[in-house]
Amino acid sequence: MKKKSKKNQIPALKDNAVRIVPLGGLEEVGRNCNVLEYQGHLVVVDCGVLFPEYDQPGVDQILPNIDYLKNRVDDIEAIVLTHGHEDHIGAVPYLLKMRKDIPVIGSQFTIALVEAKMQEHHIVPNTKVVAEGDVNKIGPFEFEFIAVSHSIPDALAVFVRTPEGNLLITGDFKMDQLPIDGRLTDLRAFAAAGEEGVDLLMMDSTNAEVPGFVASESDIAPVIDDVIGKATGQVMVATFASHVHRVQEIINAAAHHGRRVAFVGRSMVRNMDIAEDLGFLDVPDGVLIDMRDMNSIPENRRLYMATGSQGEPFAVVNRVANQSHQKISFGKGDTVLLASSLIPGNETSVYRMINNLIGLGVNVVSSRNARVHVSGHAAQGELLYAYNIIQPAYAMPIHGETRHLVASGSLALKTGVPQDNVIIARNGSVVDMVDGESKIVGQLDFHNIYVDGGSIGEITDSELQDRTTLAEEGFVAVIAVVDGQSRQIVSGPVIQGRAVAEDDSVFDAVLPDVTEALQDSLEKGDDTYGMQQAMRRSLGRWLGRKLRRSPLIVPKIVEV
Incomplete structure (x- = not known):
């Protein structure tokens, strides 16, 4: 595998080279952002945020290193988004604050989420909706959009034709054979891209260490139905506000067992309203109820659909666990279902929340004691299929910590990608493609951009260290x-x-x-x-x- 380059040895971009610069998403899970450049034209693929860890007190979000684009904003042809998760769209407002008319391109649901987010920032974005099968000319690049299955509707991969070779960026995906919405990852399109020639494959590596295949989302529907059917008191289900497929399963179970559903939490209410309006969420008549009216029905018919599965301090579930929620109280005989994965780094806050709930007499069901969650990212078996179907000349794993990238690179080697053609890049690596051949040519002096309240990029790592010292010592x-x-x-x-x-x-x-x-x-x-x-x-x-x-x-x- 190719070694990483030394810092700050960045040659000028040659006229016959396409440059790829990851501004986030490598060595980490979050703030995915890749910049493509050819002859002075830039396209940004995804622009997400990373959420802070325990040693970054006071920080709300961490942005990609968009300082790299400060003096180049007029050269940006578009922002292309693969799907609507925060780690792919969350930093779009901060890039648009540099230039508000940059075209933002994505699927129907993705663009709807972006437009709702822009309202909070008082920005009217210049958006364009695309769908799988569409082919769009963006500057010197041609983008073909491919349907992929993920834990959010309307996700896309992008096949990018450039004057110096073809790239396939998968975005986040898995090969769910029985997806809730019936929308499969389009392996025929992957194969067609492979037949045409994929010179560089940039593939989701999050589950590259996980053997086998990720279970289908439909496999957990009976478990969720069973949990809700056996509950005797109130039920609260916590999941990510973007996981429309999971919410659909919960609504189906609630309808089956005669429960009324109230969405709780601003992001949950907003996203599900959008999903229902666009036809991505099917809610039977008489199931939804306004949270304010929930007390008018018996407790054994109540189901609250909320955010806060990661133990966030001010999220609904944690406030219920701390008995600080003004309108919802849970106790003996009630059930809380945490229908999501546990994100590394959140263990302490999640377990504290679970302990508090159990202390109230609440029955807590999570992925630790029931199969109520499946991942949205392809495991080793699916990644091997993708490598074999696409047969890339070069592989540059993305979306993962270093261990994930290396594991994905090892899978590429097993499928026949030459060792010298497996690129293990890092945030800020500068990769040039010339005549279909890719290599790391330099390394940006990469740094974090912290959002701290109204402050953007003003907090330094040394100031964060002072905050940590102050808190601990x-x-x-x-x-x-x-x-x-x-x-x-x-x-x-x-x-x-x-x-x-x-x-x-x-x-x-x-x-x-x-x-x-x-x-x-x-x-x-x-x-x-x-x-x-x-x-x-x-x-x-x-x-x-x-x-x-x-x-x-x-x-x-x-x-x-």
Whole structure:
């Protein structure tokens, strides 16, 4: 397999080369974004967000490295979206804030979700709806759209014809043979692309470590029906707000057992309204009820369809578990069904939520004790089929952590892709294709762009480290007043802490050392910064040695 290139050795793009730059989605599961370039023309394929981990406190979302496009926005021909999940569309508003008239191209359901999202950002997007089988000329590229099955309706792969070779970008997909909506992954179109020639295959790698085949979504319908049928009290089902197929199964089960369904949570209500309006969700008459009217029916006929399966602090399920929801309360005899996967990194919050629910006497059903979820991503068996059907000249796995990409690359080798033609790229890798041959030619200095409330890109990694330190180790301030002319200490130092020790009197033991360090710094003629650092070093050594703590230390010198 080809090795990664060193940073910041990026040659100019030659006139006879197509450049592919992943701005997210590699070495991680999220913020998928790939930029195609030829002779100054750019097309962005997907533009999603990554959700923060525990060591990124205060961060709402993490964007792809769209700073790469800041000085090139006028060269962008279009944003092409494979499907409507947040990790593929969530960053579109931030790219459109750079230039609002960039065409946004996607399937009917994907575009409907994008347009709803744009309303929150007060942007009227320039959208275009496409369907499987459509062929569109976008700048120097020709895009052919291919139907794929996934855990959201209307997902597409894209076969891209370029002057220097053909690319197939699968987006997220699986080979569900009995999909809820009857829409199969179009293997005939994959085969046709292979017959024409796929010079570079960029394929979903999320489940590349999982043996065999992913079960059909229809396989879990009887389990969900059984759980709802056996429930004696209220039922709440939590899943992703975009998983229309799962919601359809739940509505069918609710109708079968005479329950009324209320959608709870803004994103759930919005997405299901869109899905029903467009015909992707079939709701029998008399099943839906407004949440405000739920108390008018018996508890054993209530079913709440909600978000919050990942233990999000302010989501419906967690508020019910914490008994902080104003309108919904659950207890003994009620059932909560978590009909989704557990995203790595969310274990602590999810298990805390489950424990709280069980403590209330609620029966909790999840993928840990029942088959109530199947993945939306192809496992090894399906990926092998895809590699064999398509027979790419080069393979560049996408959408996955490093272990997923390497596992997918290993599958490509088994199907006959030469070892030198398997490209294990990373975020910011620069891949050039010339006459059908692809290779990594450089590496961008990739960085995270954090959304923190109204702040976009202003929070740095070092500031996040300070936040983490503050949360885990506490805060200590040390303040002193000095006479800049006489080089003497006028007042202090005074040390105050928060969440470090039970009482500030514990710092009395280190005051002589900090005072001596400050006096030495004064005598050496240090400036304000130097004096502050002298106090920080002295205090930091003592805290580590005596209290075994590494709090955030903020020194302050006031000169008079």
